Amino acid sequence: MKVLFLFFGVLLTVHAKSLDNHSCKECHENIYNEYQQSYHAKSYFTDELHQKVADAVSTKRYACARCHMPMANNLKDLISGKARPDKNNKTHTDAISCFFCHTIAYVKKSHRFNINIKSRQADGYKPTLYGRLVNPDENDKHSSVNNPIYGKHVCSGCHSHKLNENNVTIFAAMQPNQDSIACIKCHMPEVEGGAEKMDKRARGHHASHRFLGIHDKAFRKTGVDINLSVSGESLEVTLHNKMAHPLIIQPARVKFIKAQIKRSGKIIWQNYREKPEEDRQGYFGYSFQKEGKKIILPATATSGSVHNLDAKSSVVLHYHTPRVQKGDKIIVGLWVQLAKSDCTSIVTLEDQSLIKPELIKSVAHVVKTQ
Ligand code: HEC
Ligand code: HEC
Numbered sequence: 274m275k276v277l278f279l280f281f282g283v284l285l286t287v288h289a290k291s292l293d294n295h296s297c298k299e300c301h302e303n304i305y306n307e308y309q310q311s312y313h314a315k316s317y318f319t320d321e322l323h324q325k326v327a328d329a330v331s332t333k334r335y336a337c338a339r340c341h342m343p344m345a346n347n348l349k350d351l352i353s354g355k356a357r358p359d360k361n362n363k364t365h366t367d368a369i370s371c372f373f374c375h376t377i378a379y380v381k382k383s384h385r386f387n388i389n390i391k392s393r394q395a396d397g398y399k400p401t402l403y404g405r406l407v408n409p410d411e412n413d414k415h416s417s418v419n420n421p422i423y424g425k426h427v428c429s430g431c432h433s434h435k436l437n438e439n440n441v442t443i444f445a446a447m448q449p450n451q452d453s454i455a456c457i458k459c460h461m462p463e464v465e466g467g468a469e470k471m472d473k474r475a476r477g478h479h480a481s482h483r484f485l486g487i488h489d490k491a492f493r494k495t496g497v498d499i500n501l502s503v504s505g506e507s508l509e510v511t512l513h514n515k516m517a518h519p520l521i522i523q524p525a526r527v528k529f530i531k532a533q534i535k536r537s538g539k540i541i542w543q544n545y546r547e548k549p550e551e552d553r554q555g556y557f558g559y560s561f562q563k564e565g566k567k568i569i570l571p572a573t574a575t576s577g578s579v580h581n582l583d584a585k586s587s588v589v590l591h592y593h594t595p596r597v598q599k600g601d602k603i604i605v606g607l608w609v610q611l612a613k614s615d616c617t618s619i620v621t622l623e624d625q626s627l628i629k630p631e632l633i634k635s636v637a638h639v640v641k642t643q
């Protein structure tokens with residue numbers, strides 16, 4: 274009863290008082306440190322790829338703020354072009370802030386992108402933060418409310434889907450009714466240490482706020498299983514996507530297969546000669562067109578297509594190869610390019626590691642019989 278009362282109470286009152294990220298450190302030091310290393314803490318000012326692409330789309334309007342700078346105290350002006358990102362404004366540099374995530378009251382489904390509806394905070398009272406702790410301990414900085422809506426919808430406000438003004442899909446990571454419980458399980462595993470430094474409730478663990486993803490070498494190995502089957506002149510590569518989202522959910526990225534057969538240490542066959550895109554079945558990514566011509570930035574595209582691998586599903590790639598012999602070694606790797614080669618035609622990236630392909634994982638097999 275108390276929970277319901279508080280929940281509706283905060284929705285009905287007006288005026289927003291927000292707290293910056295740093296203010297949480299005093300009590301939630303572990304969570305704060307994890308979060309600072311995460312990509313949610315990256316902003317227009319610290320994520321080179323984001324900034325360059327945003328400026329290439331428009332040097333006036335910063336409509337990306339909706340998801341990348343949602344806490345901005347002048348969000349509407351950023352979106353309409355009346356204001357620009359300002360590195361002296363904490364509500365800008367705090368990026369996807371603690372306070373923002375923990376005050377999402379519900380997510381409104383919408384055609385082009387979903388909308389995060391914030392709880393209104395009562396003037397003169399401590400802010401109310403939502404989470405999923407059972408019986409949260411009290412403190413003098415904020416009230417805590419266990420809100421099931423939170424676990425269910427919290428990721429879908431930004432990660433679900435995005436269409437441009439011409440209704441072309443820029444990304445689609447979640448199904449309309451998909452909840453966020455699975456996302457939290459994989460991306461926020463329970464780690465040691467209480468939710469708060471006193472840990473009066475003796476929890477001993479908390480949900481990690483590092484939000485590991487494609488940038489983490491160990492974590493990214495866990496998303497896809499690769500299996501090989503060879504016989505005669507045929508190689509079959511089975512990819513199984515274990516994630517609750519498609520293989521590609523960011524249009525700047527590509528993932529591709531590099532398959533090789535080595536005989537006495539020499540490569541006798543590879544699935545492409547120079548560029549991985551020559552092998553169309555093993556090259557996953559988005560492509561966009563404007564009036565029939567290929568373009569790089571999806572913002573003004575009039576059509577688009579994607580070669581993808583859906584959530585929780587498999588695909589078998591078939592290759593015709595030279596006849597394999599005993600002792601031949603077959604190596605198959607799944608690679609990612611964080612910013613596909615095309616990006617360099619519209620932006621210059623100082624960080625070369627964005628363009629250079631990185632190995633996600635590889636498997637090898639040695640032929641034992643003739
Ligand atoms: C509807 C919400 C939404 C909007 C609006 C949005 N983005 Fe994003 N963006 C995301 C999400 C969610 C991710 C993380 C998904 C991922 O990495 O797959 C992301 C990731 C990115 C990345 C990859 C970041 C990296 O470090 O590799 C780039 C680049 C990017 N966005 C550029 C933009 C630009 C430029 C705009 C504005 C023109 C924009 N986004 C608008 C939701 C959005
Ligand atoms: C003065 C100390 C203090 C500060 C500062 C503080 N918190 Fe807390 N917070 C607590 C305590 C204590 C709990 C309860 C922990 C428990 O029960 O294990 C808590 C619980 C929470 C919860 C869980 C709520 C629930 O119902 O599950 C969230 C979310 C949270 N805090 C977010 C924040 C954020 C975001 C900030 C910064 C804007 C912040 N806190 C600042 C002390 C603090």
Ligand code: HEC
Binds near residue numbers: 323340343
């Ligand atoms: C307010 C919008 C917003 C919400 C809500 C949100 N995210 Fe994100 N998320 C983003 C954006 C934007 C990025 C890309 C940031 C960048 O790279 O600059 C991102 C990046 C990520 C990444 C990529 C990390 C990496 O290094 O590759 C993961 C994983 C992620 N989010 C998981 C989640 C999960 C799980 C939830 C729900 C608990 C969630 N996000 C809620 C906006 C959001």
Ligand code: HEC
Binds near residue numbers: 459515517523526
């Ligand atoms: C079974 C575990 C699992 C589940 C469930 C899961 N993910 Fe992921 N996710 C991963 C792994 C592993 C990666 C990194 C490997 C990759 O991207 O191929 C990843 C990557 C990401 C990225 C970064 C992609 C990029 O290119 O920048 C985002 C954003 C993300 N996940 C968000 C989510 C959201 C939102 C949900 C819930 C709909 C979710 N994840 C559910 C395992 C999972």
Ligand code: HEC
Binds near residue numbers: 304306308370468469
């Ligand atoms: C992208 C959204 C997002 C951001 C940003 C975020 N959190 Fe959380 N936080 C969550 C989710 C989701 C949970 C619930 C995880 C669960 O219940 O398993 C959570 C849980 C918590 C809890 C309760 C601990 C627990 O084990 O459930 C605290 C305390 C908390 N967050 C504080 C913070 C602080 C402090 C920051 C900033 C330094 C922050 N959060 C940033 C999404 C977010």
